[in-house]
Amino acid sequence: MSAKINEDCQLQQKQQQATPGKASSPNIPKEHPRYKAMMIRENIIKGCETKVVAPAGLIAQGRGEAFDYLIGEKTANFALDAIKAAACAFLLAEHPVISVNGNVAQIAAEDLVKLSKESGALLEINLFYRTPGREEAILKVLKEAGAETVLGLSEKSAVIKELASDRRIVDPDGIFKADMVFVPLEDGDRTEALVKLGKRVVTVDLNPLSRTPNCAHVSIIDNITRVLPLLTAQIKKYKKKKKQKLKKIYDGYSNKKILRDSLVFISKRLVKLSKGIC
Ligand code: ATP
Ligand code: MG
Secondary structure (H helix, E strand, C coil), X not given: CHHHHHHHHHHHHHHHHHCCCCCCCCCCCCCCCCHHHHHHHHHHHHHHHCCCCCHXXXXXXXXXXXHHHHHCCCCCHHHHHHHHHHHHHHHHCCCEEEEECHHHHHHHHHHHHHHHHHHCCEEEECCCXXXXXXXXXXXXXXXXXXCCCEECCCCCCEECCCCCCHHHEECCCCHHHCCEEECCCCCHHHHHHHHHCCCEEEEECCCCCCHHHHHCCEEECCCHHHHHXXXXXXXXXXXXXXXXXXXXXXXXXXXXXXXHHHHHHHHHHHHHHHHCCC
16 A cells, blocks of 8 residues: 555656646646546536536535545445446436536536436436526536536526525426435435435435435445446336336335445455555
8 A cells, every 4th residue: 555655646746846836737647546536626626616616515525535535436336236226216206306516517417417318307406505607607517518408597496495505496397396306415404305305315425424325215325427327327227127126126225234334345444454554
């Protein structure tokens, strides 16, 4: 492991020499061991400049990165099991909706559009921080990624009474009447409110201790950028199955077990890594 840290430092030095005073320059060498993660970070920072990402989104990104480190920046088996249950939830729903926030739009717009097209679920922009121009900036990103219909911006709005924040405002044709809502990188209050309203809730969150994965019905503990292509492929595969079979897979899924498995995985991994430090 120390060799890996040295390698990281050498690359960082090389990069700083190339661009003095700009340690976080987007000129990240491709051979950097954490290239993908660093590119996502740069992308989130760019999103802040265009208003797509709220300043608090930077903190969410940092927390996500920390947990991604702990799971080894790879999709683990507990996430693959949750992806299967999530695919069933999409296909069993009468009116599935994908809730889009700034971070998700910034780092995964194209994959969100692909998921929406494959699953038939509608895209709805739903923000915690509704500063002027933000919804429009996110709409632009989604449209550029190929989205046709995007909900959440019409004059018409419905309210989730259980919530105090701006997230209580939802689209009457979207989340308000949805029977399944996909809420990646969501906060706990809203997830709880959606569950209380009787909706089936599927989330993606790198932090298995966060409230959202603990109250959702299906929690995919993994990075959204890795999850979306896998989920879309799983939906495509499961489309051939009968509803009865999908229901059986969904009913056999236990979110509590998945959360337990993720914590056990992280603890075992940390013990293993601790043995490598000398
Ligand atoms: P809660 O209220 O549920 O405890 P929170 O306040 O911890 O949530 P929020 O900022 O509301 O968290 O939501 C962001 C969540 O998304 C965090 O748990 C963070 O770990 C996670 N996250 C950030 N980036 C990613 C990513 N790329 N992929 C998956 N999860 C991510
Ligand atoms: Mg929160």
